[in-house]
């Protein structure tokens with residue numbers, strides 16, 4: 261079909277029909293912060309929608325390359341966003357399932373000669389039709405070991421990323437600096453990845469908002485004392501090793517719930533209002549070891 | 561001589577689009593897919609070679625088509641290739657569908673041998689012309 265330049269297109273109707281609006285709104289509502297990421301996703305969604313319309317109306321437009329790289333520190337939401345990405349691409353008709361297969365080096369690379377190619381292909385086949393998410397992708401490449409089987413896996417991946425673009429979207433994820441080195445050493449990947457999206461660290465306020473969302477999703481809440489204590493907790497935790505943004509928050513809340521359970525259990529002799537079951541108090545937070553470290557640091 | 565084995569074998573060769581559609585149907589039924597090849601066309605040859613391992617967790621026919629393309633790189637024009645679909649719901653793998661996707665460039669067919677035996681009895685044997693040559697050098 262040739263494009264008739266006078267045909268009127270209802271972009272808004274197409275947008276609504278795709279159902280992508282709901283996912284984008286959900287993304288906005290459910291994920292705290294991540295402004296630059298959300299912006300990029302909107303851009304990609306807009307681009308895809310326009311491309312699809314172009315093809316529908318015979319005005320050219322080819323399925324674009326959609327392989328992406330997500331860089332950022334642990335716990336900044338890369339995996340979470342990748343899952344949403346699979347939904348978005350599916351609604352826009354760029355992949356046939358909203359399935360995301362999440363792998364790391366060990367799933368792709370074998371232990372002995374002849375083991376790697378079947379392993380990598382097996383994963384690729386499973387992921388086809390949807391999204392393949394390779395976490396900490398730089399581990400695929402081990403320059404210090406010249407007989408490393410990772411290279412074999414990389415070559416198969418590159419080939420499929422290039423030749424089977426309609427069948428598979430690959431998202432590579434990892435720390436920014438190491439991904440940079442990975443792309444420098446493997447220019448084939450850089451040229452096949454169309455979208456590089458950076459995930460910034462969360463600020464204290466954002467982490468607090470994330471904590472509240474996590475609590476709300478389990479019908480839990482902080483009382484006033486716990487909320488204040490948790491703000492202090494975030495500030496202290498950030499300065500300690502192995503801080504992992506939202507993941508540290510999730511872990512902290514899990515431990516606080518454990519302490520809450522012990523506290524309630526120890527007071528079981530008395531009658532207790534139901535609201536106690538769902539309320540974290542200051543003490544549940546303050547008894548964290550994070551505060552011991554923080555206090556120790558303050559001493560000379 | 562066009563060999564007729566498995567489903568669809570009386571039809572003209574399936575296009576890739578048609579193979580994809582069949583694979584999709586199988587996956588929707590929850591069956592797993594498998595690719596096999598052989599250069600021994602005898603109808604009683606049930607021992608085809610497996611191309612890789614059976615594909616248990618495919619979500620999309622693209623996985624099968626990818627592997628079929630790999631198999632064709634090695635065997636296209638020189639062997640028969642078939643796709644089979646297995647259903648594990650009875651508690652064992654049972655074959656639900658099997659069809660040939662690729663054939664050798666030429667299929668010379670079969671020789672029918674008659675062996676005359678005592679009492680005017682005749683024993684019949686079919687022998688593939690291709691099987692005269694050693695395995696691997698037949699087509």
Ligand SMILES: Nc1ncnc2c1ncn2[C@@H]1O[C@H](COP(=O)(O)OP(=O)(O)O)[C@@H](O)[C@H]1O
Pocket residue numbers: 290291292293294332333334335336337338339340341470473506507510
């Ligand atoms: N912006 C956010 N809003 C709400 N929860 C978040 C956000 N970012 C991350 N999380 C939560 O933090 C945890 C870790 O996130 P994840 O996506 O696994 O991070 P990464 O893959 O970057 O290490 C998950 O439980 C996720 O739900």
Ligand SMILES: [Mg+2]
Pocket residue numbers: 335338339340395
């Ligand atoms: Mg992750």
